Amino acid sequence: MAVTKARGLRRTGVALAALIALTTGAGCGSDSDEPAKGSPRPGERPSKAESPQRPKPSVSAADGRDITACADGNCEIAVSEPVKISFKGPRGPATLSVTEVGPNTVAYTVKSGNGRSKGSVSGPGQGCITVLRSNGSGNSCGGLGDAGRPSPQPDAVVIQAATGEDGTAVLQLVSD
Numbered sequence: 597m598a599v600t601k602a603r604g605l606r607r608t609g610v611a612l613a614a615l616i617a618l619t620t621g622a623g624c625g626s627d628s629d630e631p632a633k634g635s636p637r638p639g640e641r642p643s644k645a646e647s648p649q650r651p652k653p654s655v656s657a658a659d660g661r662d663i664t665a666c667a668d669g670n671c672e673i674a675v676s677e678p679v680k681i682s683f684k685g686p687r688g689p690a691t692l693s694v695t696e697v698g699p700n701t702v703a704y705t706v707k708s709g710n711g712r713s714k715g716s717v718s719g720p721g722q723g724c725i726t727v728l729r730s731n732g733s734g735n736s737c738g739g740l741g742d743a744g745r746p747s748p749q750p751d752a753v754v755i756q757a758a759t760g761e762d763g764t765a766v767l768q769l770v771s772d
Contacts, residue, residue: 657766666692669753669771672745676764683769685709686730686751694757694765702757702765706733715757723758748772 658672659665690708703716713733715724724737746754
């Protein structure tokens with residue numbers, strides 16, 4: 597019995613030694629202490645060229661990525677990162693701050709005068725609509741389906757934010 601047990605241990609030891617030799621010497625890296633080309637050294641931050649990039653909007657929007665197109669309260673833009681958009685609201689200057697954009701996710705805050713409205717949604721085909729009026733605002737979030745461009749309403753700015761699966765959101769501002 598002792599001989600059988602010793603042979604089993606020897607086989608296990610040989611197999612373990614072979615496995616170690618394969619993982620340490622079989623092309624799993626270089627013998628150099630230098631980091632791989634393009635990799636930052638320990639403690640270094642990657643350069644801007646090496647940093648992971650936010651996705652560029654893959655959807656088309658009438659005004660592209662130009663947030664200044666929204667200044668008059670009428671635009672359609674695609675965003676893939678948080679942005680702050682100033683526009684003409686029913687009671688003067690207003691701000692739409694997109695606070696989160698990701699795959700099938702968008703969150704934002706609208707400020708006008710002393711009022712504030714928030715919208716947040718996640719999931720494929722989801723979005724929020726905020727109607728900003730001189731006497732207040734209202735939100736509705738959920739499935740947009742094929743809603744298309746929101747309709748203008750008298751003395752209001754209608755904001756629609758729709759999620760995109762690639763991390764891009766489409767924002768539409770419509771005023772009369």
